[in-house]
Amino acid sequence: MTARRTRARAAHAEPRRRRGGTIAIAVAGAVAGLAMLSGAAYVVVPLVATNLTSRTPTVDTPVATANLAASFLLPARWTAQHPFLRDDELVVRSPDGRLVLTITAVARPVDAAFAAAAAGTAGLGSAVTEILGSGLRSSHATTADGHTVIAAVGGDGDSATVTASVDTDDAAAYRPAIARVLASIRVAR
Incomplete structure (x- = not known):
């Protein structure tokens, strides 16, 4: 019975480790996405602002x-x-x-x-x-x-x-x- 409990605990522990890794990947992806969006805004906003003021x-x-x-x-x-x-x-x-x-x-x-x-x-x-x-x-x-x-x-x-x-x-x-x-x-x- 001890082996069965150990296997059951191990089966429940795996998803927790996976969930933590999944959350870390999602957070890293969100940070990378924000960085790319900020970089694009840094390039695009001055161009758009300049064109908005052209006559x-x-x-x-x-x-x-x-x-x-x-x-x-x-x-x-x-x-x-x-x-x-x-x-x-x-x-x-x-x-x-x-x-x-x-x-x-x-x-x-x-x-x-x-x-x-x-x-x-x-x-x-x-x-x-x-x-x-x-x-x-x-x-x-x-x-x-x-x-x-x-x-x-x-x-x-x-x-x-x-x-x-x-x-x-x-x-x-x-x-x-x-x-x-x-x-x-x-x-x-």
């Missing part, structure tokens, strides 16, 4: 950075996006997507803003400074290959920096569009 007007439209420190005239059919968690910046794309401008509001005079924006840009030519129709100053320079223009527009107060990247060998065709955006920039102070 593509059918007529020329004034657009401002989220902090209202800089604004410009967005040409018709161009797209402007506020990058996720960046209230001082706008990313602007031409209708064909070959010209991308990043416009950033900075709390620096135009000369200092241009120097900071141009720092580290390889092959940048000498800067040209001019007074725009708005009365603001613009300093700008182009890389030797012509694919990148670095600019700053402003005065003695705040400024806006612009990095224009052209993804084509016919970069000169985009110069009038870049000049038009630069001429339309306004800064808060």
Whole structure:
């Protein structure tokens, strides 16, 4: 009878051990699932938030950075996006997507803003400074290959920096569009 009791106890003990292992596997699976969901949210939420703030007007439209420190005239059919968690910046794309401008509001005079924006840009030519129709100053320079223009527009107060990247060998065709955006920039102070 002792052997029978021992076998009966062993039979009842097995499911308990199995239940504990099953619960541990379920908890580990739930934790892994939450980790994967968090990782996906980390990637997807900024993309969705950025796309929710994009604008593509059918007529020329004034657009401002989220902090209202800089604004410009967005040409018709161009797209402007506020990058996720960046209230001082706008990313602007031409209708064909070959010209991308990043416009950033900075709390620096135009000369200092241009120097900071141009720092580290390889092959940048000498800067040209001019007074725009708005009365603001613009300093700008182009890389030797012509694919990148670095600019700053402003005065003695705040400024806006612009990095224009052209993804084509016919970069000169985009110069009038870049000049038009630069001429339309306004800064808060």
